[in-house]
Amino acid sequence: MNSSVIVFPGSNCDRDVALALEKMHFKNKMVWHKDTSLPKSDLIVIPGGFSYGDYLRSGAIAGKSLIINEIIKAANSGCLILGICNGFQILTETGLLKGTLLRNKNLKFINKDVNIKVVNNETKFTSKYNLNQILEINIAHNEGNYFTNETHMEELKKENLIAFKYCDEKGVVNDRSNPNGALENIAGIFNAKKNILGMMPHPERMIDKLISNTDGINLFSSLISK
Amino acid sequence: MKYSITVTLKKDVLDPQGKVVENTLKSMGLNSLKSVRQGKYFEIEVEEKNEEVAEKEVTQMCEKLLANLIIEDYKINKL
Numbered sequence: 001m002n003s004s005v006i007v008f009p010g011s012n013c014d015r016d017v018a019l020a021l022e023k024m025h026f027k028n029k030m031v032w033h034k035d036t037s038l039p040k041s042d043l044i045v046i047p048g049g050f051s052y053g054d055y056l057r058s059g060a061i062a063g064k065s066l067i068i069n070e071i072i073k074a075a076n077s078g079c080l081i082l083g084i085c086n087g088f089q090i091l092t093e094t095g096l097l098k099g100t101l102l103r104n105k106n107l108k109f110i111n112k113d114v115n116i117k118v119v120n121n122e123t124k125f126t127s128k129y130n131l132n133q134i135l136e137i138n139i140a141h142n143e144g145n146y147f148t149n150e151t152h153m154e155e156l157k158k159e160n161l162i163a164f165k166y167c168d169e170k171g172v173v174n175d176r177s178n179p180n181g182a183l184e185n186i187a188g189i190f191n192a193k194k195n196i197l198g199m200m201p202h203p204e205r206m207i208d209k210l211i212s213n214t215d216g217i218n219l220f221s222s223l224i225s226k
Numbered sequence: 227m228k229y230s231i232t233v234t235l236k237k238d239v240l241d242p243q244g245k246v247v248e249n250t251l252k253s254m255g256l257n258s259l260k261s262v263r264q265g266k267y268f269e270i271e272v273e274e275k276n277e278e279v280a281e282k283e284v285t286q287m288c289e290k291l292l293a294n295l296i297i298e299d300y301k302i303n304k305l
Contacts, residue, residue, distance in 0.1 A: 056292070147239065
């Protein structure tokens with residue numbers, strides 16, 4: 001399978017995610033944000049980082065870059081799109097995912113390993129996980145407080161579009177296990193067609209026992225075996 | 227033509243920065259304070275001479291980039 005990782009000025013997880021993809025035998029290409037065409041891709045990844053220094057709003061400037069038009073076209077024709085952290089913020093700014101990411105409730109940048117629960121494992125992104133499986137994945141963000149309107153929240157629940165929720169190590173989802181104030185403890189969501197996933201936690205940081213754990217691997221292995 | 231634009235969080239969206247400023251002002255003894263909402267301010271100059279057209283363009287700027295309409299409102303004032 002072919003993948004593309006989009007690189008903006010200020011992206012800093014692009015190499016990590018490329019490594020994760022190559023480890024899973026994706027044929028990966030890095031794509032600069034000023035490019036006006038995408039290489040043939042089954043999966044497009046918008047990586048984490050601080051595109052354009054988070055000027056205006058996180059992801060707002062990157063959301064208007066040239067390559068975004070191509071990503072929107074690809075998304076509409078069913079290509080898989082994964083946005084991690086700043087990539088999730090960019091996807092909401094482009095409108096490919098609904099809602100937005102507000103500043104963390106405690107106003108602090110949070111960098112720690114947290115538990116998340118797999119809420120839907122019947123998608124191309126999550127099929128290798130078990131339902132309700134508890135993962136430990138790193139988060140590192142200042143704006144991860146997911147917010148959306150009531151109509152969309154109803155849709156998320158009814159159509160099973162919530163991918164991951166923050167929980168504690170026993171899987172309990174409540175205010176205490178919510179690191180950033182996100183509505184319903186949401187850590188990641190799908191679009192209606194489930195070909196786009198946006199998530200705040202960093203699965204690409206959890207692919208090697210030597211530096212962390214391997215809880216992120218199944219996301220990439222789900223994608224390669226879709 | 228010059229315009230000023232203020233972008234603020236909608237009423238029902240939590241504004242933690244505004245809350246911290248509010249609490250600090252209160253702790254400074256400014257007790258008559260009721261509430262604080264923090265926002266962004268832009269000054270924009272456009273070449274367009276026709277006021278109606280200029281305002282339309284500035285509105286577009288607000289809706290397409292300066293404000294995120296899910297969580298923010300904007301106000302345009304002619305300077």
